[in-house]
Amino acid sequence: DTEVTQTPKHLVMGMTNKKSLKCEQHMGHRAMYWYKQKAKKPPELMFVYSYEKLSINESVPSRFSPECPNSSLLNLHLHALQPEDSALYLCASSQEAGYPSEAFFGQGTRLTVV
Amino acid sequence: KNEVEQSPQNLTAQEGEFITINCSYSVGISALHWLQQHPGGGIVSLFMLSSGKKKHGRLIATINIQEKHSSLHITASHPRDSAVYICAVDQGAQKLVFGQGTRLTINP
Numbered sequence: 705d706t707e708v709t710q711t712p713k714h715l716v717m718g719m720t721n722k723k724s725l726k727c728e729q730h731m732g733h734r735a736m737y738w739y740k741q742k743a744k745k746p747p748e749l750m751f752v753y754s755y756e757k758l759s760i761n762e763s764v765p766s767r768f769s770p771e772c773p774n775s776s777l778l779n780l781h782l783h784a785l786q787p788e789d790s791a792l793y794l795c796a797s798s799q800e801a802g803y804p805s806e807a808f809f810g811q812g813t814r815l816t817v818v
Numbered sequence: 819k820n821e822v823e824q825s826p827q828n829l830t831a832q833e834g835e836f837i838t839i840n841c842s843y844s845v846g847i848s849a850l851h852w853l854q855q856h857p858g859g860g861i862v863s864l865f866m867l868s869s870g871k872k873k874h875g876r877l878i879a880t881i882n883i884q885e886k887h888s889s890l891h892i893t894a895s896h897p898r899d900s901a902v903y904i905c906a907v908d909q910g911a912q913k914l915v916f917g918q919g920t921r922l923t924i925n926p
Contacts, residue, residue, distance in 0.1 A: 735912070746904060746916035747861070760912055792859050801912040804849030806866045812859035 710795050710810035717785065718818055725780040725813045727795030733808070735801035736778040738770060739794040741812070747794055753778060754801040785817045821845050824905050824917035832925055837892040839920045841905030844886065848910040852879050852890050855902045855919070864890070864903075895924045 708729045717723050727736065735754050739747035752760035753772045761770075767789075769781040778795055792812045799805035822843045831837055841850070852864040865872050865879040867888070872879050876895075881888040892899055900923050906914040 737913075741859075744919075746906075746919055749913050752912050754912065794859070794861065796861075802910060804866065804868060804908050804910070806863050807851060807853075807906075807914065808863060809853075809861035812861075814859065 708795055708797055708808050708810035710793075710813050712813060713811065714814050714816075716816045716818060717782065719785060719787070721785075722781070722783045724782065725793055725795075725815075727778040727780075727810055728776055729797045729808065730776055731797065731808065732775075733797035733799055734775065735798045735805075736772065737796040737798075737807075738778070738780050739796065741792040741794055743791075751780075752801055759801060782815075785815075787817050790816045820918065821915050822905055822907055822917040824903075824920050826920060827918065828921045828923075830923045830925065831895055833896060835895050835924075837895050837899070837922065837924075839890045839903050839905075839922070841888045841890070841917055842886060843888075843905075843907050843915075845907065845909060845915070847907040849908040850881055850888050851906040851908065851914065852888075853904040853906060855904060857901075861904070866908075892922075897924045897926050900924050 711726045738750040741747045750764045751770045756772045771779040794812045795810040796807050798807045825840045849868045854862045876893045878891040902919045904919045905917040
C-alpha cells in the first residue's frame, strides 16, 4: 500500500464552522506533512510531524490546528476560517523527516470557505 | 530571486516531441525531487535524485550537483503527460523548497 488517503475530497464551510481534514497512510512512514496550495502556485508547507510530534510550524494562524493521534493518522482541525483560506490542502508522508526520502502525497482536500 | 527556478513556465508541444524541463537551484541540497500534478490536485512523485541520472519508462531525470541544475526529459510525449511538473529541493531540514512549476500541454 503506497497511498496517502485524504478525506474529504471537497469541503465547503462557513466562517463560523468547525471542521477537520483527515489524512492516513499505512506505509510505516514516520514523517507527515500538511501543505496549502493556492491556484497556480506551488505548495506551501504548514506543519511537519516527526514521530508523532510537531517539529515544524511555519507560522500558521491558530485557526488551523494539527493533530497526530498515531503514526498513521494526521488531522487538521479548522475553526473560524476566512475566505482567503480557500485552497487545496495536501497531506504528504515520507520515511523519515530530515533525511532524503521520497515524498508521497495525497489527492488533497479542496476547501472553500464561504 | 527564488531559491528554485524552473524553465519554461509554460510549454506546449505536439504529441511525440521530446520534452525538456529545467530546474536550477541556489542552495545546498541533499536531494532533488521531480513531482507531477494533474488538474484536480494530487501530486505524484516521479523521481528523487542526489546524483547522476534516473530513468523510468519515458521519463529521464538528470542532476549536476556542481552546476546546481537538473533536467526532466520526456521522450515520445503523449497528451496524458499534460500536467504541471514541479521541481523541489530537499535541504535536509524536514522541508522541501518548491519551484513555481512548469505547465506542460501536449496536443494530439
